[in-house]
Amino acid sequence: MRIDIITIFPKMFEPVLNESIIKRAQNKGKVKIFVHNLRDYSPDKHRKVDDRPFGGGSGMLMRPEPIFNAVEHIKSQSSATMRGGPVNLFGGHKLTKSQVILLCPQGKRLDQKIATRLAKHKHLILICGHYEGVDERVRQELVDEEISIGDYVLTGGELPAMVLIDALIRLIPGVLGDKNSLNFESFKGNLLEYPHYTRPAKFRNMRVPQILLSGDHKKIEVWRRKEALERTKLRRPDLLKS
Numbered sequence: 001m002r003i004d005i006i007t008i009f010p011k012m013f014e015p016v017l018n019e020s021i022i023k024r025a026q027n028k029g030k031v032k033i034f035v036h037n038l039r040d041y042s043p044d045k046h047r048k049v050d051d052r053p054f055g056g057g058s059g060m061l062m063r064p065e066p067i068f069n070a071v072e073h074i075k076s077q078s079s080a081t082m083r084g085g086p087v088n089l090f091g092g093h094k095l096t097k098s099q100v101i102l103l104c105p106q107g108k109r110l111d112q113k114i115a116t117r118l119a120k121h122k123h124l125i126l127i128c129g130h131y132e133g134v135d136e137r138v139r140q141e142l143v144d145e146e147i148s149i150g151d152y153v154l155t156g157g158e159l160p161a162m163v164l165i166d167a168l169i170r171l172i173p174g175v176l177g178d179k180n181s182l183n184f185e186s187f188k189g190n191l192l193e194y195p196h197y198t199r200p201a202k203f204r205n206m207r208v209p210q211i212l213l214s215g216d217h218k219k220i221e222v223w224r225r226k227e228a229l230e231r232t233k234l235r236r237p238d239l240l241k242s
């Protein structure tokens, strides 16, 4: 997989992309991530990327030209690959259509199903908005899909892009050390995960449920299933309905 991020704050990504599982996934060659400074694509000599909205009103909007330039440049790199050009974006894979995603509070709310679907794409281009958002023509012409990370408004699309990247990179086969981690976790089969305990077996008068110390794996499995169902019923009955 390749992910291109278009942002006016490229430095925000450095700490997140260079730690933990996201870093390991890149080192293992499971994903390539490129961060593009939107200002590099501005036709303006002051590298301006925003302007006042037509019709008046508060705040500034992101102009369409730099965003169109950035997306078209990234896509043209990928078609150069197909013509045998110098840039090999897909490491020999058949070219798959790039999916252009705008991070936006008005988009589809991110959940595990969406992350699972996006993790199957070969190429994602993520556009991080700012100010009052982007010129509507970006939505109309460039964007395949809009993703929100929840019903609240953030100052920019960088944190949502990082959330999305984290959620889908761990789903790429071979990224997590133990592939069973993905089979038993919340939202798998529309359930929340059962409770976990580790050592010590007794901590400040709180004991680990006896069944987990029994060594009887069949009974432990049944207990966990029951706990997962009860927890889901209590906290997220909407999941059980589906």
Ligand SMILES: C[S@@+](CC[C@H](N)C(=O)[O-])C[C@H]1O[C@@H](n2cnc3c(N)ncnc32)[C@H](O)[C@@H]1O
Binding pocket: 102, 103, 104, 105, 106, 127, 128, 129, 130, 131, 132, 133, 134, 147, 148, 149, 150, 151, 152, 153, 154, 155, 156, 157, 158, 160
């Ligand atoms: C201040 S917000 C713009 C909000 C816009 N004026 C509105 O009311 O829908 C600036 C940018 O932050 C990002 N953003 C804010 N909240 C978000 C959310 N919940 N999910 C995804 N992106 C978000 C988007 O990229 C957005 O363009």
